Structures are given as C-alpha cells and as structure tokens.
Amino acid sequence: MKVILSSQMRRELQTLVAQPVAWEVPLAAHTSLRIGGPAEALVTVEDCAELASVLSFARRQAVPWRLLGKGSNVLVADDGLAGITLMLGGGFRRLEKIGDREVAAGAASVLPALSRFCQENGLSGLEFAAGIPGSVGGAVVMNAGAFGGQIAAWVSALELCGEDGPRMLPASELRFAYRAWLDAEKWRGQVAITGVHFILRQDDPAAIAARMEEYQRARRLGQPHGATSAGSFFKNPPGDSAGRLIDTCGLKGLRVGDAMVSPAHANFLVNIGQATAADVRELARLVREAVHRRHGVDLEQEVEEW
Template sequence: MIDRDAIVAAAEGEVRFDEPLRAHTTFRIGGPVDALAWPTGVGGVQRLCALAHARGWPCRALGHGSNLLVRDGGVRGLLVATTRLRRLERDRERGVRCEAGVPTSRLLHEATSWELGGVEFLVGVPGTVGGGLVMNAGTSLGELKDVTVEVTTVRPDGELRVRAAAACGFRYRGSDLGDGIVVAARFELRPGVRAAIVARIAAQREARARREPHGVPTAGSFFKNPPGDFAGRLLEQAGLKGRRLGGAEVSWVHANWIVNRADATAADVLGLMQVCQEAVATKFGVTLEPEVHIVGEAGREEAA
C-alpha cells in the first residue's frame, strides 16, 4: 500500500492517484496507476526513487508513453513522469545538454536552429529524450546512440549515476538505461548548413507520411525487425494487414503498426499480437519480439 502523503511531499510537483494511463499513452489504452508524479526537478526524481526503494514499492519512469502498452489492470506502485524536466542548452561548439523530459522533436528543432545536424533521424519519432535513450530510438538513418556522449540516471536508491555512452549498453531498440531513471544527457552533434538540414528533415517527413498511418492511436512499430529482415514484410506476407481483434487492428497502411481503432483494450492488442506471432512463426519460422514495452497487470478480460 503506497503512502500518499509521503509521495506528495517527495515529488514537489503534481501527483495524481488511481490515474487512468490511457490518458498518458499514445495507444490510448491502459488501466490506472496507483500514483503518477510529475517532479519538476532532478531532486524530486531522486526523492521519489529513494522513497519507493525504502518502502519496497515498484517504481518506473513514464515519458511520452509512445512505446508503451499498459495492461488493463493498471500499474501498481509509483510512476515518475519526466515530462517536466525540460531544460535544454547548447554546450560549447557541438554539444547539447538536455533533460530527460525534452521532446525529441524539440531537440531536433533547437539543433537545427543552431545549425547542428545528426539528429534528423528523429523526424516522426515521438517521445522524450529519456524514453528515446532507453529505447535507443531511431530509424535506418541513425539512432540516439550515434550522438550520445554521456547519460545521467537516478539509481533506484536515489543516487545519481553518470555513464559514458559506451557504458549504456546501447543496442537495436534497447539499452541498459532502464535500470534507473534517465534524467539528463549530453549529445555531440555535427555542424551543418541550416538549409541542408532542413531539406533532409523535409525528405524524411515526406517519406514517412507515405508509408505510415496518420491520426490513429498507436505505439508505432509493434515488433522489432528480426535480423536481416523486416517485421512489416513478414506480417504483410502472412496476410495480416487489416486483421482485427476487438478494437485493435493491424494497420492496412503498415503491417507492423497495431492501431487502436475503437476503444481497444490491452487484452485486444495482446490477443492480436499473439495471432501475428503465431502466423509469422508458422509461415516463416521466425519469432517476432515486441518492440513496445508491455507493463502492468492483466485486467479481468485478459485474466479470464
């Protein structure tokens, strides 16, 4: 059982209890979390982690919720939202220092205004810098690990830890940074000409617009690409485009995007995930691993 007063005192920011997470994920799906806190400084994150650690409550971070499927039973314990950690500043000639809650779109925008390139791959990738680092977000054009110099996390006991990029365990759509809460990072970018950076951004925006669905609740690519292949290709060849389960649907536009068509539950999405995995395993002998992080407890529908 969480101690509401202690959480409010530690957070020094907004806190909501029993907050439905469908309001905080791009999938628009998810049961309630016991406590959701928005600290406005790194100190608040440290106090919240230390408190949860001392009391034995589960504690994890929430960024923009763009790579999360929260199950219908919700999340027990404490979620620390980083979206109010928003400082961003230039650091000498090519460096940018950034707090974890800065949207990746803002990092891209500011870097371009300073004539710094190297993060154009972030076009169309929603989310925060912290979530992006944990996921090593990117595309075929680059990943956050390519520009990261160092990352600061808050450890579960509340202490700060600074790691060089080489010690972050970056890999394809993952890292070791989820062992704490990312609060800040330093990036090293490439000086460039603004017009050329803007042209690369426009080209990528156009390419994405052609091949991705728009305006539907989703978490983007649902599965990781297996080595040497594309999850979207396998799913399309297995005839899954348009497959529907409850309110969840495999997009007609891109087979690796599961979309929330009509008040989908997490149980719908998980059921559809299984249908996709079984079809691809049967046809190609390939096991698809979810890229989306699945968190929380089963709801009544899933448990049944």
C-alpha cells in the same frame, strides 16, 4: 488494480513533491495507444532532489516504481499499475547548446523539439528523430532510430539521478544494440535518465532542414496517418522487415476488438476506438503465430508490456 500504498504512505509521498500526486488516474491518457488502466500514484517530479526522495521512499516502503516517458512505446495493462508511476516534469525539458558541437537535452524533452533545436543551431545527426514522438530519455532506453540513424550513434553522456543524487555516465560506459540500451536492466529500479548529452556534426541549417523534410515525407507516405499506435510493434528480424513478413501473411486489417493491424503499415497495431490491452496482446499473438507458421521467424516485440 492491487492497492499497495496505505493512506499514511500516500500522505508521506505527497510531502516529497511539489506537484499534486494524481491517484488512480487512467494511464490511457498518457500513452500513444490510448490504452492502460489506472496508475495507483502518478507522481511528477521537477528536479533530481524530488526524484531522489521519491526513490528513497519507494525503497524504504518496498513500493514498486516505473518511469513513464511519453508513453509511445508501452502497452499498459487494463488493470493498471500498482505502486508509483513517475513522470519527469517541465524541469527536465531544457535544450542547451554547449560549445560548438554539443547539445544537452533534458530527458523529458521530446525528439521532434530536440531535432528542430539541433537544426536551428546547424548541428546534424538527429534529423531521423524529427518524427518520433518519444521523450529523449525513452529514446535512449529504446535506442530509437529510423532511416538508418539511431540515438546511440550521437550520445556522448547520460545524466542519471538515483537516491544518491545526480551522476554522469560517459558514452564509453554505454552499450547499445538495435532498439535496446543493453544496460537498462542493470539500472532499472535504481535511477532515471534525467538528461542526455550529444556530440553532433556541424552542417548548413538549410541542408539539415531539407533532410528532415525528406524523412517526414517518407513517414507520411509509409505510415498510418494520425493513427493511435505505439509505432512499430515488432522489431525487424536481422536482414528483413517485420512489416513485410506480416504483410505477406495477408494480415493487414486483421482485428481483435478495436485493435487492428494497420492497413497502411502491417507492423503498426492500431487502436481504432476502444481497444483494450488484452485485445492488442491477442492480436499480437495471432500475428506472431501466423508469421512463425508461414516464414519460420519468431518476431520479437518492440513495444514494452507493463
């Protein structure tokens, strides 16, 4: 890993946040694939003021930064990440009902907790998210979805925080596509999502719970149970399923090192032991190549490479 932060910069960075900065800790512990080399500085911020001061420091010192949510959609390089890897702490985990149909969620709260909170409050819409292990912030960036639902359909506003402090972005200024927040690039490097507001539909809590259970059952049947993965590795091409295309190439069980195409779901690349990012990248290349050869389809990766 390239080192960017001098010891003086490290001392200054630590003065900006209450939590101890973790230096050169392996990110494998913070990703669902259990893969990833060290982060030069892993910085946890607890409020927008801390976040703003770290972003200002990063700009002044020309230090690159990234924001890691639950790490359930990223493949982190074996060499690790130079600069600052930010995480949102417990201060960003609030779940709050506002009025009849609105819910405000801190960006670090996780989708299963949000989904359950909505169910308990008789608010329907986010049942599909009960089994997605990401953070609310990460779910917006990826426009997470399942069973015909997607986050974008329910978001009414984003709370953002940058160097200048907090700001709100209404839904009218948000553009989403399949598994993508189209404005993510515009904001990347400037702000983090710190909270998300949803307007939901009122419904009977028991009916909502039944739908959640049905989705969970479908997930248990169709996806590798307890496997170490980043969920679906490739996006579904229009009108088709990446899993079906990979499966018909006979690739279930294909391995590179400890990275394997899951025998339970061909679009899940799983780490069955000590897989490296290089193993996963090579396996993904083989899968893409085989699908292109057999079906003439170029699979687009859903999982982000860091």
